[in-house]
Amino acid sequence: xxxxxxxxxxxxxxxxxxxxxxxxxxxxxxxxxxxxxxxxxxxxxxxxxxxxxxxxxxxxxxxxxxxxxxxxxxxxxxxxxxxxxxxxxxxxxxxxxxxxxxxxxxxxxxxxxxxxxxxxxxxxxxxxxxxxxxxxxxxxxxxxxxxxxxxxxxxxxxxxxxxxxxxxxxxxxxxxxxxxxxxxxxxxxxxxxxxxxxxxxxxxxxxxxxxxxxxxxxxxxxxxxxxxxxxxxxxxxxxxxxxxxxxxxxxxxxxxxxxxxxxxxxxxxxxxxxxxxxxxxxxxxxx
Ligand SMILES: [Zn+2]
Numbered sequence: 001x002x003x004x005x006x007x008x009x010x011x012x013x014x015x016x017x018x019x020x021x022x023x024x025x026x027x028x029x030x031x032x033x034x035x036x037x038x039x040x041x042x043x044x045x046x047x048x049x050x051x052x053x054x055x056x057x058x059x060x061x062x063x064x065x066x067x068x069x070x071x072x073x074x075x076x077x078x079x080x081x082x083x084x085x086x087x088x089x090x091x092x093x094x095x096x097x098x099x100x101x102x103x104x105x106x107x108x109x110x111x112x113x114x115x116x117x118x119x120x121x122x123x124x125x126x127x128x129x130x131x132x133x134x135x136x137x138x139x140x141x142x143x144x145x146x147x148x149x150x151x152x153x154x155x156x157x158x159x160x161x162x163x164x165x166x167x168x169x170x171x172x173x174x175x176x177x178x179x180x181x182x183x184x185x186x187x188x189x190x191x192x193x194x195x196x197x198x199x200x201x202x203x204x205x206x207x208x209x210x211x212x213x214x215x216x217x218x219x220x221x222x223x224x225x226x227x228x229x230x231x232x233x234x235x236x237x238x239x240x241x242x243x244x245x246x247x248x249x250x251x252x253x254x255x256x257x258x259x260x261x262x263x264x265x266x267x268x269x270x271x272x273x274x275x276x277x278x279x280x281x282x283x284x285x286x287x
Contacts, residue, residue, distance in 0.1 A: 002241060002283055003063050003249040004265050005033030007210065010258040019049050019056075026060045029258055031265070032284060035065040035251045036098065038091050050097035058099060063249055065208060066095040066140070067104045074125040075108035075118045075153060081125060084108075085132065088142075092133055095140035102143040102208050104172045107162070108153050118153050123165045130168055142169045143208055148177030148221030155181060156198060163202055171199065173209045176224060176253065179232045180216035189236040196246065207246060211237075211264065212253040226256045227263055238268050242275065242286070 009021030010029060018036050025034045036045075036053070057064045068091040072084035088105055095103045107126070110118045129142060144162055147154030156178055159171045173195060179186040186192060199207070213230025215222040227234055241248055254260035265283055272281045 001247050002268065002286060003031075003033040004261050004268075004283070005031045005035065005062070005249070005251060006258045006261050007035045007067065007251050007253040008037035008039075008257065011256075012258065017049065018045055019052050022053055022056055022062060022064075025258075026056075026062050029262065031258075031261055032061055033063040033065070033249045033251065035067055035104070036095075036100070037067045038094070039067060039070050045094055047097060050094050054097065054099035064098050064100040065102045065104060065143075065249065065251065066091060066098065066100045068092075068106075070106055072106055073108040073111075074105075074129070075111065075113060075121040084125075085129065088129060089132060089136065092138045092140060092142075093136065096136075096138040100140050101206075102170060102172065103140045104143045104145050104208070106147065106152075106154070107144050107159070110151060110153055115153075115158075119158065119161065122153060123162055126162055126166045126169055130166060143172040144169060145172040145210070146174045146177050146181075148174065148180040148214065148216070150181070150219050156195065160198060160202065170204065170208070171202070173199075173207060174253075175209060175232065175237070176212040176214035177210075177221060180214045180221035181219050183216065183219050184231055186232045187236070189240050192237045192240050193244075196240070196244065205247060207248045208251070209248055210251050210253050212255075212260070224253060224255050226254055227252075227260045234264060234267055235271070238264070238271055242268075242271060245286075 010024050013024040025031050069087045073080045107122050144159050146156050146159050163169050163171050213225040213227045252261035268283045
């Protein structure tokens, strides 16, 4: 199954609460996923809204994920660590109340540490976090995002390594970040398939994937750009998803947010038309 949705409240949605955004995703955009962003104007959600999110998303088959605040550092000093745990736990509490599947977090920075030391600390602290989630009965999974800058922990290999070591933690495949970090390496079907090949040992049943165009230099992301302006094509990715029947959720993080989510949907349905010969086809019909 393929799910598609925006990262946050759609730009064209007049109401600016997550509740408004979720209804808009279903009723206006007719998409089936959303990633709630607890990033700017942090945590503007009360329990009541979170419960609405859960009920509405279940009833209307919209899969929910959540992005925790951007600035967290699980390799940092005591003070930073405490701040990070606090932010992530608070996001975890609301994610659970919403019935969200994955809480996306940014793992941290190398700072003055070596890559190995950073890895050790992150493994240790992600395990701590897992324990706290269990204790608080938070069922939402912790998702570790691949990061798009050289000085930030989170190459695809590093994220896979942490997920191998800490059970129940899952990678979040941010394609824009991977593309930036490797200076534009995602071009062909094989390039995308390589990502899935690397993930294979984790035996994931579902993949959460972030998509956006990205401007980068020397292996560092500058900013997000629309998919059509990007040198990372979407079609080869969609082809491999269909070919291998991966179970994925594609979250558009493009500056055009829902417009690019809809663009992905159109490209996917075009491909499906070609493959099946059917003129009328809905991406939700593929199993
Ligand atoms: Zn992120």
